[in-house]
Amino acid sequence: MRLLKRNVSELRWLSGRDCTVDLTQPCIMGILNITPDSFSDGGRYLDGEEAIQQGLAMQQEGAAILDIGGESTRPGSLPVSAEEELERVIPVIEGLRQQTDLPLSIDTRKSLVAQKAVAAGANFINDISSLNFDPKMAAVAAESGAGLFLMHSRGRPEVMQQDTEYQDLLAEVISSLCQSIDLALTAGVERYRLAVDPGIGFGKSVSGNLDLLHHLDELHQLDCPIMLGTSRKSFLGAILNQTNPQERLFGTLATIAAGVDQGVQIFRVHDVRPAREAALVAWAIRERKLPEIVQ
Numbered sequence: 001m002r003l004l005k006r007n008v009s010e011l012r013w014l015s016g017r018d019c020t021v022d023l024t025q026p027c028i029m030g031i032l033n034i035t036p037d038s039f040s041d042g043g044r045y046l047d048g049e050e051a052i053q054q055g056l057a058m059q060q061e062g063a064a065i066l067d068i069g070g071e072s073t074r075p076g077s078l079p080v081s082a083e084e085e086l087e088r089v090i091p092v093i094e095g096l097r098q099q100t101d102l103p104l105s106i107d108t109r110k111s112l113v114a115q116k117a118v119a120a121g122a123n124f125i126n127d128i129s130s131l132n133f134d135p136k137m138a139a140v141a142a143e144s145g146a147g148l149f150l151m152h153s154r155g156r157p158e159v160m161q162q163d164t165e166y167q168d169l170l171a172e173v174i175s176s177l178c179q180s181i182d183l184a185l186t187a188g189v190e191r192y193r194l195a196v197d198p199g200i201g202f203g204k205s206v207s208g209n210l211d212l213l214h215h216l217d218e219l220h221q222l223d224c225p226i227m228l229g230t231s232r233k234s235f236l237g238a239i240l241n242q243t244n245p246q247e248r249l250f251g252t253l254a255t256i257a258a259g260v261d262q263g264v265q266i267f268r269v270h271d272v273r274p275a276r277e278a279a280l281v282a283w284a285i286r287e288r289k290l291p292e293i294v295q
Contacts, residue, residue, distance in 0.1 A: 016123030016147030030058035069107030097121030142188035
């Protein structure tokens, strides 16, 4: 008896402002945090020039998108002002834009930061609140022509891990993302500019994260590319009894392979080259053919 392959989306590209990202093979988004307190790399790239060089290094390792953030949204983190966030990210976006045409994403929940970041050269907006924290975000995305990543979360970062119980987590994630997609479309964002993220680790327990990872293919019903962000997260530490986020690479790669098997197209990671290689091998197994390696 031949088993049916897990549902794999036919979506082959994602548009941002002035760019198109190829999704025919796994796409790697490199994380570039310009923050003092991110859970894994906080403080490493506060210097703007070092951040720019790290972004260029991730491009050399195979990143197809760079995601630049100036505010930590790890569980328990406190918000920073829009002004401080802008001071961190705008020089990095402008510096990268002068040296590369690689698509750039601004990781923010504030419409003002998103607006100014896109004006400085960002092509995408990555909103962890899925348009629920700032009512102006959808309009900013629509008016700017930026692509939009919509991530499920429940509650703001400072309190989101205080309640991780759901009657039906998968149904809640799909329903919430569906509502956010409708908000974006109503504001004028074209569907081909939208991608969704189940929000692993954001208001979820370890068992909840595992349940979502087991059912990632269910997100294809939203008819948008799927992004997965598991890199170095605490649920991996719980599985592996590993408290140091820097030591969770191998666990991260296992989730990437599982994601590829279920048709996930975009992977948001700290470690670009290992993630890309793991994703390409998993894709080759799924498709039973060699990937096209772009140097």
